Amino acid sequence: MQALSAISNHDLRDEIKAYWSLRAETFDSQPGHEIFSEEEKAAWHALFLKHLGQGQGRSALDLACGTAVVSHLLDDLGFRVTGMDWAEPMLERARAKAKARGRQIRFLMGDAERTMEDDDSYDVITNRHLVWTLVDPLACFKEWHRVLKPGGKVLIVDGDFVNTSKLTRLLKMLTRMASRAGLARDALHGAPSADMADTHNRILSRVHFSGGAHADAVADLLRQAGFSKVTVDHNMGAIHKAQRKNFSFFKGLERATQHRYAICAEK
Ligand SMILES: C[S@@+](CC[C@H](N)C(=O)[O-])C[C@H]1O[C@@H](n2cnc3c(N)ncnc32)[C@H](O)[C@@H]1O
Numbered sequence: 381m382q383a384l385s386a387i388s389n390h391d392l393r394d395e396i397k398a399y400w401s402l403r404a405e406t407f408d409s410q411p412g413h414e415i416f417s418e419e420e421k422a423a424w425h426a427l428f429l430k431h432l433g434q435g436q437g438r439s440a441l442d443l444a445c446g447t448a449v450v451s452h453l454l455d456d457l458g459f460r461v462t463g464m465d466w467a468e469p470m471l472e473r474a475r476a477k478a479k480a481r482g483r484q485i486r487f488l489m490g491d492a493e494r495t496m497e498d499d500d501s502y503d504v505i506t507n508r509h510l511v512w513t514l515v516d517p518l519a520c521f522k523e524w525h526r527v528l529k530p531g532g533k534v535l536i537v538d539g540d541f542v543n544t545s546k547l548t549r550l551l552k553m554l555t556r557m558a559s560r561a562g563l564a565r566d567a568l569h570g571a572p573s574a575d576m577a578d579t580h581n582r583i584l585s586r587v588h589f590s591g592g593a594h595a596d597a598v599a600d601l602l603r604q605a606g607f608s609k610v611t612v613d614h615n616m617g618a619i620h621k622a623q624r625k626n627f628s629f630f631k632g633l634e635r636a637t638q639h640r641y642a643i644c645a646e647k
Pocket residue numbers: 396397400401413443444445446447448449450464465466467470490491492493507508509510513
């Protein structure tokens with residue numbers, strides 16, 4: 381018989397949810413999460429316009445919205461936005477931010493892998509920094525395909541933060557050294573503790589993309605889920621250039637050398 385202490389109904393999804401619930405408090409204080417300049421905002425707008433066009437009242441579902449950074453960008457562009465996240469502390473901040481800015485954004489608590497939304501109900505689905513942590517991305521992409529209207533588009537913004545180049549690893553090391561010497565103003569600001577970093581690594585080792593969410597692998601799964609016109613866009617330079625002004629020197633360079641991308645696909 382299995383020992384009682386070995387039985388747990390706390391699964392990987394619960395751990396991911398708990399991890400982000402704890403990260404919510406400092407999330408918006410970190411450059412790379414919240415937007416800290418008009419230049420960065422304009423660069424994000426340009427990316428969304430390029431792939432999705434102006435909102436013109438179309439419906440957008442921003443999955444794993446966190447504190448709603450992307451939801452606000454979509455709202456700026458005229459989409460009718462629903463933000464969904466499964467971490468209540470993130471949603472609390474998202475709701476407070478939208479209220480403070482006078483935005484009509486609807487927020488729902490829910491799982492991006494099983495949205496419970498109707499078939500063919502959204503024109504656009506977006507998500508930033510979600511895919512790397514999905515437990516079952518193929519099932520999830522099928523779910524997004526179901527929820528999108530025919531001709532609807534998904535836009536994924538993500539990266540492979542596991543298979544890093546020698547240059548990226550060197551820059552990461554220099555960032556750490558600079559922060560220990562008190563020279564990197566951003567590196568420790570709101571950064572996760574050593575305990576949180578361990579939790580992050582334990583989670584990462586068990587998700588589907590534990591070996592890294594390379595754009596080609598994500599694009600392949602989107603095609604398997606029924607999406608067409610899958611376009612991979614690595615042209616994130618304007619965003620990274622704007623973000624660099626709020627990062628320490630080495631961290632800004634590190635970001636620019638990472639495998640980051642936007643992928644757009646159509647139902
Ligand atoms: C790195 S944060 C990104 C937040 C936001 N998209 C952004 O870019 O600012 C990841 C978010 O994904 C949420 N998340 C992760 N997996 C999820 C899932 N299966 N369903 C809903 N939310 C999820 C977490 O709660 C967290 O808020």
